Amino acid sequence: xxxxxxxxxxxxxxxxxxxxxxxxxxxxxxxxxxxxxxxxxxxxxxxxxxxxxxxxxxxxxxxxxxxxxxxxxxxxxxxxxxxxxxxxxxxxxxxxxxxxxxxxxxxxxxxxxxx
Numbered sequence: 001x002x003x004x005x006x007x008x009x010x011x012x013x014x015x016x017x018x019x020x021x022x023x024x025x026x027x028x029x030x031x032x033x034x035x036x037x038x039x040x041x042x043x044x045x046x047x048x049x050x051x052x053x054x055x056x057x058x059x060x061x062x063x064x065x066x067x068x069x070x071x072x073x074x075x076x077x078x079x080x081x082x083x084x085x086x087x088x089x090x091x092x093x094x095x096x097x098x099x100x101x102x103x104x105x106x107x108x109x110x111x112x113x114x115x
Contacts, residue, residue, distance in 0.1 A: 002026040002104040004095045009109030012085055016113070020080040022095030022106055028076050033098035035069060036080045038091035038111075048093070049080060062088075085113045 008020040020036065035050030035058075049069040050058045057069055068081040078095060090113050095106040 004106035006106040006109040040091040
């Protein structure tokens with residue numbers, strides 16, 4: 001069992017920055033794939049960034065060069081640093097962790113970017 005709790009969302013002007021945090025607890029040591037998805041109103045949930053054990057990271061093309069995913073293993077926390085935010089980044093951001101064949105999700109945190 002894995003529990004994920006996100007924080008750090010909010011309202012920011014275009015061009016600003018936010019850092020999202022995802023604190024993980026439980027059997028987190030079994031995961032080899034963690035990251036962030038987002039879902040905007042009326043749109044499908046999309047992968048934003050992921051961190052795979054071994055150090056590989058993947059980013060959506062729309063956020064490359066602006067977002068950075070990182071981890072703090074001592075705190076069992078995954079971060080998403082978001083810079084140069086755009087109105088189209090507005091969405092609910094969800095942290096996930098893949099453990100075996102099961103995907104755990106956080107409750108989501110709202111990010112709103114005003115123009």
